[in-house]
Amino acid sequence: MCSLLLPPALPKTTPTSKPDPPSPSQSSSNLAELPRTLSWSSLSTRGSMGRVRMSSRASWIAKPNDSPYHIGLGRASDDPYDWVDNPDGVIQLGLSENRLCLDLIEKWVSENLMESMVGTDGGDLSISGIAAYQPFDGMTELKVV
Structure with a gap:
């Protein structure tokens, strides 16, 4: 026996006309005089809100990674090897982006x-x-x- 599952039929709707836009107010001529501000500047900064609460699962992901790979990656970015300027620098061999x-x-x-x-x-x-x-x-x- 073979059955064919179809999604339920959606009710047909007729297109409605869009309402007319509101007429401009009397103060619209004064809009050029208003100072423009960015909305993000009105928001308080993250530092002023205090410490952000985080779940234990999220804090495990957000914590700094102390694996040997990431420690080596940090050392290579802090003290990169250069044949002339920094011959005692660190060479990053763990990345596929090896520029040597x-x-x-x-x-x-x-x-x-x-x-x-x-x-x-x-x-x-x-x-x-x-x-x-x-x-x-x-x-x-x-x-x-």
Whole structure:
């Protein structure tokens, strides 16, 4: 037995005409004389309201992270390595944004940037050939039997 479930029918409504806009008041000619203020400036600042209350679950998420990864990330941003200016600085190796080899690949990127993103007319150079996570549905080489 097969059944087809349909959503309940909504009542039909007829379009109504929009009401006429209100007529301008007598003081509308004086609007140019009124000073303009931003609404956010009228609100009190967060510091004047005191400490914000937070649930225990939210405070666990909002607390500073003391993991070794985040400690290293903080040290690398506070004291970054530079070959000339700061040779004793910290090198961040835990991020995929490693800038140490930028001078080595800068020429290739500047020459092949467009081709690497959109591909070429018959070549295999494309973002799916460079990035390991593309395409999302799997590699064609592994799908072909």
